[in-house]
Amino acid sequence: MSRGSSSVAVTLTKSLVFALATVLAMAALATTISNGTTTSGRTFTALFTDATSLNKGDDVRMAGVKIGTVQSIGLRHNDTAEVVFSASESAPMVKGTRAELRFRNLIGQRYIALEPGSPGGEALPSGYTFSLDETRPALDLTMLFNGFQPLFKFLDPEDVNNLSAQIIAVFQGEGATVESLLSSTASLTSTLADRDQVIGDLITNLNSVLEVVSQRTGMLDTTLVTLQRLVSGLAADRKTLGSTIEGMGELSESVTGLLQEGRQPLRRSIDSLGDLSENLAENDEALTEFLTTMPQKTDEIGRLATYGGWLNFYICSIDGRIPRPEGYYGDIGVDSPAGRCR
Structure with missing residues (x-):
């Protein structure tokens, strides 16, 4: 074989190896991106009160290891999300296992985390449905941030705005660095430290109030029970009370008419009483x-x-x-x- 033929063969061999490696890498990348799994495994159903941002193909993990994928998401009884997912045969799906929704990353993607039950428990059959008592939805970030509102009232608005801007910039990838975010967080922490006395006094006063309330628990319970009985009695006698108020209105109208009719005679009587008083004063002896x-x-x-x-x-x-x-x-x-x- 000539030298030229040997060079062409070597080049062709390298090209085939490169193409094969490229295809394998692309296949692995496609499998990773599509959240696919090579095992069909068993199928289970989980009911959630909120499955927002969970999509078909998302991971199902146990102890941080991917054991399956989400197969479908539907609606049951108009108020419950029904999620069907697969799990590998090797995963220990036993009684007491809990299905929880967790955040996969900062952009809102989620996955199902399975918290295994007690070791050696009864195995769950394929097709088992996790009820609402055996599942937990993802953390509501809106409720979490709203919980910080009382704390934000004690903070400098400018520091809060800077911190919020840095967090948004980091999430959007618009040039903010982790160092600047940490710097803003440090400034926020310093502000909290400066208000340590105020927060301490607040907690102390709150403890005093709670101690007084705790000492008066019996009296408070009695007051609330008595008030409830009073309100219930008033509610039960609302018709009688209404009739009484109407009767008082009619009585007021009658008294008003009586006073109007007796006004002139009463005035004359008062005038005559004045004359009598004068006569008695003149004949006092x-x-x-x-x-x-x-x-x-x-x-x-x-x-x-x-x-x-x-x-x-x-x-x-x-x-x-x-x-x-x-x-x-x-x-x-x-x-x-x-x-x-x-």
Whole structure:
């Protein structure tokens, strides 16, 4: 074989080896990107309250090792996500295993993490369905960030804005470095340290309040129970209370009409009372004498009526005039000589 033929053969051999290696590398890369698995394994179903961002083909892992993939995602009863996934035969799927959704990376991709149950437990059959009590959705970052709002109130808004901008820049890959993010985090931590006294006082006061509440637990329970009974009683008697309020309204209207009708007579009575007061003021001496002698007179009158329902009188003298036909009025009279009349 000539030297030229040998060179062509060597070049052809190297080209074939390079092409084969390239094809194998591309196949491996495609398998990795597509989240594929070479084992069919068993099939299980998991129910989640929230399966947002979980897609078909995502990983199913146990102890950090990929053991299967997500086969399909559907909806059950309009309020529950139904996820069907595969798992290899070698994976220890036993009773007590929990299926949890976790974040795969910072851009929101997720995977199913299987937390194995007790070793030696009863094996789960293929097609087993994990109920809502055996699953847990991914962490709600919105709820997590909202939980930091009371803390953010004590922070400098400028530091918070800088930290937020650095985090967004890192997520978007727009030139921010991890060092600047750590620097902003350090500044935020320093601010928290500066407010250590305020946070400490807040926690101390809160502990005092909780201690007082704890000591008054019985009284608080009694108050709440009594208040609940009161509210329940008022709710049960709402018709009676409504009728009572309506009756009070009608009574108010009646009293108003009565006052309007009696206003003029009452005014005249008050005016007459004024005249009576003036008369009494002008004759105060006679009134004083009458009130002074009234007890003695009532005693004497009382003695006259002690014999029964009548009054006894003893006449000491009597005078009179009798007219005569001629028009002369003669005087008549008699005087008693009794000692009581002297």
